[in-house]
Every structure is written in structure tokens, then in C-alpha cells.
Amino acid sequence: MQPRRIQKRQIETRVEMTVMVRMIIRSLIPIILVFGAYIITYGHLTPGGGFQGGMIIVGAVMSFYLAYGYNIMRRFEEDDLDLSEHIGALSYLLIGLIGLFAGVSFLSNILRGGAPGGLLSGGIILVLNFVVGFKVATGTLLVLLILLEVLQKGTPKQ
Amino acid sequence: MIRINLIGAILLFLLGLYGVMTNRNLVRMLLNLGVMESATYLFLIALGYRSNSTAPIFYEPTLVPGQTLVVDPITQALALTSIVIGVVTLAMALSIIVQIARHYRTLDVRHVRDLRD
Numbered sequence: 001m002q003p004r005r006i007q008k009r010q011i012e013t014r015v016e017m018t019v020m021v022r023m024i025i026r027s028l029i030p031i032i033l034v035f036g037a038y039i040i041t042y043g044h045l046t047p048g049g050g051f052q053g054g055m056i057i058v059g060a061v062m063s064f065y066l067a068y069g070y071n072i073m074r075r076f077e078e079d080d081l082d083l084s085e086h087i088g089a090l091s092y093l094l095i096g097l098i099g100l101f102a103g104v105s106f107l108s109n110i111l112r113g114g115a116p117g118g119l120l121s122g123g124i125i126l127v128l129n130f131v132v133g134f135k136v137a138t139g140t141l142l143v144l145l146i147l148l149e150v151l152q153k154g155t156p157k158q
Numbered sequence: 159m160i161r162i163n164l165i166g167a168i169l170l171f172l173l174g175l176y177g178v179m180t181n182r183n184l185v186r187m188l189l190n191l192g193v194m195e196s197a198t199y200l201f202l203i204a205l206g207y208r209s210n211s212t213a214p215i216f217y218e219p220t221l222v223p224g225q226t227l228v229v230d231p232i233t234q235a236l237a238l239t240s241i242v243i244g245v246v247t248l249a250m251a252l253s254i255i256v257q258i259a260r261h262y263r264t265l266d267v268r269h270v271r272d273l274r275d
Contacts, residue, residue: 047234055242062249
């Protein structure tokens with residue numbers, strides 16, 4: 001007869017939250033994402049802009065993590081987020097350089113027209129808001145993902 | 159600016175600070191940190207007020223740019239930025255608290271002192 005193996009008492013902890021929290025988060029996340037896109041788009045008319053809307057989008061993803069645990073955040077690849085952040089920074093630079101090549105100055109307004117108070121009245125600010133929102137969302141998400149990975153295990157994998 | 163709002167923001171900040179200093183539960187300390195953040199939002203928005211002015215959103219029929227008195231929009235944008243940053247900070251702090259509770263099996267801040275396991 002084999003000797004009885006002494007098992008270490010394991011404390012079983014659940015990763016996800018209760019079903020009510022999960023259901024509420026699932027129904028609220030599209031609303032928060034649309035609200036973040038609205039804050040980004042109307043940044044030149046109402047308080048907000050690229051940075052604030054990007055952080056709202058990150059807030060929606062973080063509430064998703066709070067409800068479902070760390071396993072669902074493994075779907076985000078760090079290399080994709082890093083590449084997206086670099087693309088955002090380069091797009092900002094390219095939009096500024098378009099103004100330089102058009103002969104006026106760096107980051108000059110080349111999209112004129114639009115009624116005052118309308119969506120197109122901001123000119124180049126509308127495009128820059130989108131670029132800044134995208135960059136802020138992916139960059140902050142990358143930093144928070146690395147932080148969450150350190151919280152799960154001891155050190156981040158190299 | 160309205161003086162009563164500024165005094166109220168300072169009092170709210172001190173209330174939150176007192177709560178952070180005297181509470182032992184980690185979640186209650188986080189809630190009082192949220193109260194302190196709300197005090198700063200109130201302070202920022204009350205700083206930008208002008209007398210007999212309206213919201214700084216221009217649309218053509220009633221509010222004309224250059225002729226209507228509006229409040230300062232920069233402090234409102236700063237308050238919105240602070241709110242949004244506070245949300246993400248709150249989410250990260252809550253995830254750290256969940257890990258602490260899972261590791262130490264307690265939320266009392268006096269027992270969470272060790273730097274090694």
C-alpha cells in the first residue's frame with residue numbers, strides 16, 4: 001500500500017466577482033466606451049478632448065478586469081499595444097509635418113470651414129483629438145497591464 | 159469665485175484627510191481618498207466662476223462668441239481630467255487591495271506590515 005501523501009491545504013480563491021457584478025459590468029461597458037468616444041470627438045466644443053476620452057476608455061477596460069479577473073487580460077498582447085502607441089505618436093508627427101510641407105508652419109490648421117459650434121469647426125484639432133485619444137488609451141493600458149502582471153506573479157516575464 | 163464653495167472644498171478635503179488618517183480598514187481609506195479628490199474637483203470648478211455668466215458652450219442662436227459672458231472653461235477641463243485620472247487610480251488601488259486581502263487574509267492596515275512572506 002502506498003503511503004498517504006500529505007497534501008498542503010490550499011486556500012481556494014475565486015478569480016471572478018459575483019454574477020451580479022459581472023452582468024452589470026457587461027451591460028455598462030458599451031455605454032462607457034461610447035461616452036469616451038463622445039468626449040474625444042467633441043473635445044473642441046465641450047470640456048474633454050483626447051486625453052480625457054482615452055482615460056475613460058481605459059477606465060472601462062479596468063472595470064472589465066475588476067469583474068473578470070486577470071485571465072481575461074491575457075488577450076491583450078503587449079507588443080500590439082506598444083506598436084499602437086508608436087503609431088499614435090508618429091501620426092501626430094505626420095499631421096504636424098503636413099502643415100509644414102503645405103508651406104505655412106508646423107501643426108498649422110489646414111482644414112478650414114465648418115459652421116462655428118459644429119463638429120468641423122475645430123479644423124485639425126478634431127484629427128489630433130482622435131490621435132491623442134488612441135495613443136493615451138493604448139499607452140496607459142500597456143502600463144497598467146504590466147503593473148497587473150507584476151501583481152499576479154513576482155516579476156514580469158522578460 | 160464664490161467664497162463659500164472654496165471654504166466648503168477645504169473643509170471637505172480636511173474631512174477626507176481625517177478619514178484617511180484614522181481608519182483601519184483599507185477600503186474605507188480608499189473611500190476617504192475619493193472624498194479628498196471630490197474636494198479638489200469642487201475647488202477647481204469654483205475657481206473659474208464669473209458673475210452673471212453661463213456655461214462655456216457656444217451654439218449659434220442664443221450664445222454668440224465674443225458677446226456672451228461665460229465662465230472660465232480651462233478649470234472645467236482640468237476638473238474633468240482629474241476625475242478621469244481618479245477613476246483609473248481607483249481601479250488600480252482596488253486591484254492592489256484585492257491582492258492584499260488574498261495574501262494576508264485581512265484588511266486591517268495594522269496587520270499588513272511585512273515586506274516578506
